[in-house]
Amino acid sequence: MSGARTWPRTAPGWLTSCTRCCLVNQLHALLRELIPGGPDTDLTADRGARALATVRPVGPAETARKQIGRDLVAEIRELDARLATLSTQMTQALAEHGSRLPEVDGIGPIVACRCREPCHGI
Numbered sequence: 001m002s003g004a005r006t007w008p009r010t011a012p013g014w015l016t017s018c019t020r021c022c023l024v025n026q027l028h029a030l031l032r033e034l035i036p037g038g039p040d041t042d043l044t045a046d047r048g049a050r051a052l053a054t055v056r057p058v059g060p061a062e063t064a065r066k067q068i069g070r071d072l073v074a075e076i077r078e079l080d081a082r083l084a085t086l087s088t089q090m091t092q093a094l095a096e097h098g099s100r101l102p103e104v105d106g107i108g109p110i111v112a113c114r115c116r117e118p119c120h121g122i
Contacts, residue, residue, distance in 0.1 A: 017110075020079040024048075027072040034065055045076040086110075 027048045032038035039051045052070060057063040090109035094102060101112035 017083060020076060020083065023072055023076050023079065027069060027076065030065055030069050030072065034062065034069070045073050045080060048076070049073045 024043055028039060028041075028043050031043075031048065031051050034055045035051060040047060048069065052066060052073065055062070055066050055069075057066050087109050090113045091102070094109060094112055099112055101107050101115055102109060107115075
């Protein structure tokens, strides 16, 4: 693939998905400190919010941790919305250019746009 151009790793979609993963990992670690046995491993913003709702802080440190958890949940929800918007934009761009890449199992709009130069500006 000497002449192929791909979506740079500094593009907004790349940063958003990586940032989201880091935030979910941080939320999971925080919930492990607040909840005996920790949360489920398949953590989402909604599951994190439900888990935080069960936490009854005993002191100021736990109260601060719970607030940090709420902030993390809010950031994850914001990033989920941004990812959905980016995915929609990429799907539209692929449709405009007649790409059939998303028809292949395992290739969604983000990977398909990384493989196609016309979507490079998204």
